[in-house]
Amino acid sequence: MGSLSESLARVALLGYFAAGTVLGLALLSSWIGLMGTRILAGSRLPSSPSGAHTLRIPPSSVARGLVWLGFAALSLSVAARTAAAGRPPYANQYEFAVAFAWTVLAGYLLLPRERVVRGLTPAVLALALGLLLYASTLPSAITPPVPALQNRLLLGLHVGCALVAYGANAVAFVAALLFLAQRQVRVRSGWVRVLPDARLLDELGYGAVMVSFPMLGATLLLGSWWSSIAWGSYWSWDPKQSATLATWLVYAAYLHTRVNREWQGRGSALLLVLGFCATLLTFAGNLFFGGLHSYAGVTDA
Amino acid sequence: MTTKLNRPPVRRSAEDLVNLLWRLFSSAQVAAVGLGLLGAALVAGALIPRASVQVRSSTRAYEAWLDERREVFGPAVPILDALGLFNLYNSWWFRLLLCWLAVSLGVYVFARTERRIHPRRGTLAPTTRPAAARSVALSSVLSSHQDVEDAARAAEHGLRSCGYAIRSARTGSEGVHLLAERNRWHRLANVASHLGMAGMLIAAAVGQLTGWQEPAAAVAEGSHVELGHGSGLSVRVNDFTPSWHTHxxxxxxxxxDLTLLKDGVPVRENFLLRVNAPLSYEGVSIHQAFFGPAIQLRVRGAGGATLYHQGLALTQRDPENRPAGIMSLPGYRLEVLAPRLDGTDTVVRPGTTRIRLYRVAATETEGQLLGEVDAVRGTPVAAGGLTLLFERETQYSGLHVTKNPAVPYVWGGAGLMLVGMMYVFALPYRQVRVRVEADGVGSTVTLVAGRSRPMGRSAEFERVVAAITLDLGAGRRRTRAGEEKRDGIAV
Structure with missing residues (x-):
């Protein structure tokens, strides 16, 4: 039994490295594609009557194929780790970082093809690779969960919802960044031709928040429920709880800005960027928060 | 020479003030700003440490605690302190923000409910003309050989096949007007989600006022403790078993293993309490929270009568990090020290405890030191007229006991909020207005998307247009960019 668990852990590690390598190649490929489009856009591609920035070109099939391959390797890694640990792979910061990268990629791949705009692929890949690199700095040994975490159902639901929300927030963040870049870069620049339509990016960001906002709400409520079972208090103003609530409120503010036409566009996009900063703070907070989530360790046991 | 005009003083009536406040609390912009402020405050709360209740209860301890914070925050400490950031969640301004949120949610719910009960007249009137439709973001104009009545019936059928319900159908001299909706409970769900959130906040506040908790009840094995608060409940810890990972x-x-007693009568016997498996009884819930070392002690008086015989939880630490416990007996106070848990203690040896005995007068708390003895396990020692017997090392179980009658309402509000939110985002509101009129050859059908909703609107609208086109046998359509498309169907 022990040797099977060790073998699975090795498979998980192998999948992790394979995913990192393939996604690195995908990033390279998508950048080359982007640069090529820019050169083409700057020289030969015609402008549309309503402005050059409306050009929308799907990412190269090579890059997308590599993303699928990297995602498959990472899925294998996550599945093997789940089997090796005998629980959902969310019990420490390493596992959470890898799962976060997985949901970022899943969110990207689940997008309808017409919404996979150029510029999105390298940005999403950079983010996923950044998370995998961050995970490589953390202890990766499979450790048994402390008694408070020994609730598989709620561990899976609570952290699973958080991961879906984080992944969607990442997509919204990339869309907002591209939206802001679209607004900043002058029309004469070749890059404007490469960047997708601002309206499309705005819709993409909003669509991602439509997923992340209720999921983050579910994360908070499931966490509160779990806290009330394990510790007898549904709300303790724990730093991680507070940071998650802060993140949720930033996205709530974003949704309210969309009601007002004056605040749509740049203001909304800035809030999406701010929301993702809050997401990252919440995610990495285990490094310095302490409190009820301090067991989600960042040091060797 | 200048003429000075005496302007009449501007008087705001109470009604104006109420209207102003109403607009403030129901404004989406103000809500966005308030939510942002609350979010910023929570980020500060997550990053800036909080002084515990014990620290805040003593001025000296609080000042010492603030000095420690200077290492991180430097000269900003007095500013952060003045802003109440070291006790953020109890600060007046944070509570004010929470109150604003609750009131704002209440106003929103009231306004929306009132609007549903008394809808504004004319809001359902579909009056779009083909010429005007071209300027609308999502619109389409279809032509058909059918007469107005048949075309309207076909449009209705097409809308219904796409899941739309006909909310209003009006026939006039200018033709037939239809107003169709999908996911019409969207607004109600939105109100429900806000109502749930408001309910949750109110229930949480009520729970704070009406509930109670004992966050750190430490009970040694073989001991019992009264839970107090008029509950009549007490807990006896029969046994405590920790298990450790090997590697x-x-x-x-x-x-x-505990027994719960109500007025001295056992109501739950040998209940196995674990971290994720609490015990609930009459609204009181008992949770496994922490554990630590304890000792079993027997104290006899001068006449040989037993004054104390049960476990003593060593919940504190002395300056050298030894587990320590304090117990009171009539006229005495005992401080008990155990060896350090890491096995490095050379002062208090394993198998012994150090006991300091104080004589305490009725008005004193500290008392006068009578003596200090090292008690070896199983060997009685005499000190200050008492005989002390350290029987054995045991452990204590740390319990968190709580009673919050508002918790079901908190979960009710939370459930309402979540379900409402899921509906709002999974099933967004759609509205299509249709105008069917005679055009000499047949009829013209004008479709306009009623509300601008970003995600998937174009695809959704195209689906509706395609369905109606099929039912009409229509020939051409004009989309929002003024682009004409031939569908290949005979005009």
């Missing part, structure tokens, strides 16, 4: 220094599980 890491972390507990695998810890279980308390």
């Amino acid at each position: 890491i220094d972390a507990p695998r599980d810890y279980v308390t």
Whole structure:
């Protein structure tokens, strides 16, 4: 039994490295594609009557194929780790970082093809690779969960919802960044031709928040429920709880800005960027928060 | 020479003030700003440490605690302190923000409910003309050989096939007007989600006022403790069993075998309490929270009568990090020290405890030191007229006991909020207005998307147009960019 668990852990590690390598190649490929489009856009591609920035070109099939391959390797890694640990792979910061990268990629791949705009692929890949690199700095040994975490159902639901929300927030963040870049870069620049339509990016960001906002709400409520079972208090103003609530409120503010036409566009996009900063703070907070989530360790046991 | 005009003083009536406040609380912009402020405050709360209740209860301890914070925050400490950031969640301004949120939610719910009960007249009137439709973001104009009545019936059928319900159908001299909706409970769900959130906040506040908790009840094995608060409940810890992982220094599980008594009568016997398996009885819930070392002690008086015979939880630490416990007896106070848990203690040896005995007068708390003895396990020692017997090392179980009658309402509000939110985002509101009129050859059908909703609107609208086109046998359509498309169907 022990040797099977060790073998699975090795498979998980192998999948992790394979995913990192393939996604690195995908990033390279998508950048080359982007640069090529820019050169083409700057020289030969015609402008549309309503402005050059409306050009929308799907990412190269090579890059997308590599993303699928990297995602498959990472899925294998996550599945093997789940089997090796005998629980959902969310019990420490390493596992959470890898799962976060997985949901970022899943969110990207689940997008309808017409919404996979150029510029999105390298940005999403950079983010996923950044998370995998961050995970490589953390202890990766499979450790048994402390008694408070020994609730598989709620561990899976609570952290699973958080991961879906984080992944969607990442997509919204990339869309907002591209939206802001679209607004900043002058029309004469070749890059404007490469960047997708601002309206499309705005819709993409909003669509991602439509997923992340209720999921983050579910994360908070499931966490509160779990806290009330394990510790007898549904709300303790724990730093991680507070940071998650802060993140949720930033996205709530974003949704309210969309009601007002004056605040749509740049203001909304800035809030999406701010929301993702809050997401990252919440995610990495285990490094310095302490409190009820301090067991989600960042040091060797 | 200048003429000075005496302007009449501007008087705001109470009604104006109420209207102003109403607009403030129901404004989406103000809500966005308030939510942002609350979010910023929570980020500060997550990053800036909080002084515990014990620290805040003593001025000296609080000042010492603030001095320690200077290492991180430097000269900003007095500013942060003045802003109440070291006790953020109890600060007046944070509570004010929470109150604003609750009131704002209440106003929103009231306004929306009132609007549903008394809808504004004319809001359902579909009056779009083909010429005007071209300027609308999502619109389409279709032509058909059918007469107005048949075309309207076909449009209705097409809308219904796409899941739309006909909310209003009006026939006039200018033709037939239809107003169709999908996911019409969207607004109600939105109100429900806000109502749930408001309910949750109110229930949480009520729970704070009406509930109670004992966050750190430490009960040694073989001992019992009264839970107090008029509950008549007491807990006896029969046994405590921690188990440890073999390869890491972390507990695998810890279980308390306890008996719950109501007015001295057992109501739950030998309940196995675990971290994720609390005990609930008459609204009181008992949770396994922590554990630590304890000792079993017997104290006899001068006449040989037993004054104390049960476990003593060593919940504190002395300056050298030894587990320590304090117990009071009539006229005495005992401080008990156990060896350090890491086995490095050379002063208090394993198998012994150090006991300091104080004589305490009725008006004193500290008392006068009578003596200090090292008690060896199983060997009675005499001190200050008492006989002390350290029987054995045991452990204590740390319990968190709570009673919050508002918790079901908190979960009710939370459930309402979540379900409402899921509906709002999964099933967004759609509205299509249709105008069918005679055009000499047949009829013209004008479709306009009623509300601008970003995600998937174009695809959704195209689906509706395609369905109606099929039912009409229509020939051409004009989309929002003024682009004409031939559908290949005979005009």
